[in-house]
Amino acid sequence: MAQVIHGEFGLGVESVVPTAPVPALRKPSAAALNLSPRPGDLAGNLLLAERAIREAKRAYPDLGWVVLPELFTCGYSDLESVHRYAEDAEIGESARFFVSLARETGTHIAYGFPERLPGTLGAAGVSDSANLVGPEGVMLTYRKRHLVRTLQEHHIFVPGTELPVVEAGGMRVALLICWDLGFPEVAREATLVGADLILAPAGWREPWGAQYDLSCAARALDNAVYLASANQIGVYPEARFHTPGHVYGPDGLRVSTEEGERSAGQVDLAFPMQWRVVYGSTYLDEAAPLEVCS
Numbered sequence: 001m002a003q004v005i006h007g008e009f010g011l012g013v014e015s016v017v018p019t020a021p022v023p024a025l026r027k028p029s030a031a032a033l034n035l036s037p038r039p040g041d042l043a044g045n046l047l048l049a050e051r052a053i054r055e056a057k058r059a060y061p062d063l064g065w066v067v068l069p070e071l072f073t074c075g076y077s078d079l080e081s082v083h084r085y086a087e088d089a090e091i092g093e094s095a096r097f098f099v100s101l102a103r104e105t106g107t108h109i110a111y112g113f114p115e116r117l118p119g120t121l122g123a124a125g126v127s128d129s130a131n132l133v134g135p136e137g138v139m140l141t142y143r144k145r146h147l148v149r150t151l152q153e154h155h156i157f158v159p160g161t162e163l164p165v166v167e168a169g170g171m172r173v174a175l176l177i178c179w180d181l182g183f184p185e186v187a188r189e190a191t192l193v194g195a196d197l198i199l200a201p202a203g204w205r206e207p208w209g210a211q212y213d214l215s216c217a218a219r220a221l222d223n224a225v226y227l228a229s230a231n232q233i234g235v236y237p238e239a240r241f242h243t244p245g246h247v248y249g250p251d252g253l254r255v256s257t258e259e260g261e262r263s264a265g266q267v268d269l270a271f272p273m274q275w276r277v278v279y280g281s282t283y284l285d286e287a288a289p290l291e292v293c294s
Contacts, residue, residue, distance in 0.1 A: 028064030028169060030197070030226065031056045031264035032256065034244040035068060036234035037075040042085060045073055046097050049111065052261060057105045060264055064169040067199040067245075069232040070112040070144075070178045071128060076203030077236045079156050083123045086116035089131060089141040098133045108134040108168045110175055112201035115143065117158060128157045130175045130201045132168060140164045142175035146183055163189055170269055171197040171226070178202040181215040181229065184222055191223040192283075196272045200229035202245055209243025216245065221252030224276045226267050233261065250275040 033052045037045040049068055057063050070076055073094045074085035087093060098109050115129035128144040143160025147153035163186070165174045174190035174197075181187070181200055190198055198219065204212035212231065220227040229245035246263040247256035250272045256265035 026170065027266045027268050028062045029060040029264050030065040030067075030199075030228045030247045030256070030267050031060065031063060031262055032067050032228050032230040032245040032247055033069075034231050034233045034261050034263065035072065036261075037069065037072050037232065039075040039077040039236065040081070040085060041075075042073050042093065045075065046094060049098075050101055053101060053105060053107065053109065056262055056264060057107065059259070059262075062266075063105070063107050063264075064267065065171075065173070065197065065199060065228065066107055066109045067228045067230045068109070068111040068201055069230050070130070070201040070203035071114060072111050072201065072232070073113040075236070076112075076232050076241075077238055079151070079153065079238075082114045082156065083116075083126045086114040086126045088118075089113075089115050089129060090138045092116075095131060095133065095138055098131070099137050102133050103135045106135060108132060108139070108173070110199040110201060112177060112203075114157075115141065123156075126157055127160060128153065128177060129160070130177050130199075132166065132173060132175055132199065134168055139168055140166045140173075140175065142177065144177035144180060145186060146179045148179050163193065165190060165194045171267065173197045173199060176200045178204055181212070181219055184219065187219040187223055187225075187227075191225055196225050197267065198225055198227045200227065200245075202229050203232045203241065204243065204245075205239040206242050212243050212245070217248050217252045217254070220248035220250060222282060224250040224272050224279070224282070226250060226255075226272065228256075251279070 110132045112130045115127045117125040132139045172194045174195035228247040231245040232241045246254050247265045249255045256263040
């Protein structure tokens with residue numbers, strides 16, 4: 001059962017009091033898997049993810065969290081046909097596959113997929129969504145809020161409104177998707193409702209790779225949280241994706257080591273609070289004087 005802190009998490013998940021924090025000495029790892037899914041190949045893409053996750057688990061036995069790219073199950077390509085691959089968030093093929101893999105590996109997995117909203121058919125009623133699954137099952141589903149208008153995403157997907165946070169692996173975890181990272185308010189909202197780790201599937205195209213990297217680092221520093229993002233990589237008919245995602249610490253610095261398609265590093269469960277004390281909180285409080293780092 002997911003340890004829900006904030007938000008609506010779908011069918012069959014009840015709100016409960018968060019569990020006690022994990023001892024600060026524990027430093028599990030997080031991995032961003034910058035993979036190249038094949039457009040429309042659900043079965044092949046699931047196997048691609050399984051291989052990469054198992055390799056990451058062998059390399060990092062303490063692996064706690066894995067993040068995959070945006071719309072990973074079908075690939076961020078040919079969006080006008082993406083509805084053909086839309087599936088239920090809790091009982092769809094990818095959800096069942098990743099829950100089984102999470103149980104076997106003892107990890108929490110965030111992945112992007114096109115979600116078929118309940119009671120809809122055809123091209124209507126599809127969201128650009130991400131699931132967080134763990135040994136417990138599907139823990140939360142997040143629907144991308146900020147759809148890219150220049151790519152007509154707003155004509156294809158139904159935007160999300162909720163921003164849930166859930167206890168997963170000793171951290172309070174929220175999901176964002178790609179262009180959400182460009183808006184400081186979204187990551188701040190996640191932090192204000194309790195998140196200290198943000199996992200962000202992305203399909204951030206060129207020539208804006210540098211801005212992707214900066215946005216990830218800035219959102220981590222803005223909020224003194226860990227942030228792990230995985231980008232789709234490769235050349236597709238519609239776009240080029242060349243900039244890999246990484247894991248960033250509360251100080252805005254990269255904490256992961258890039259090893260091919262994988263970028264992984266340790267997460268210090270105590271560091272977000274420690275950094276806020278040392279650096280100074282960036283949460284403005286009208287009753288307190290403005291802190292300045294000097």
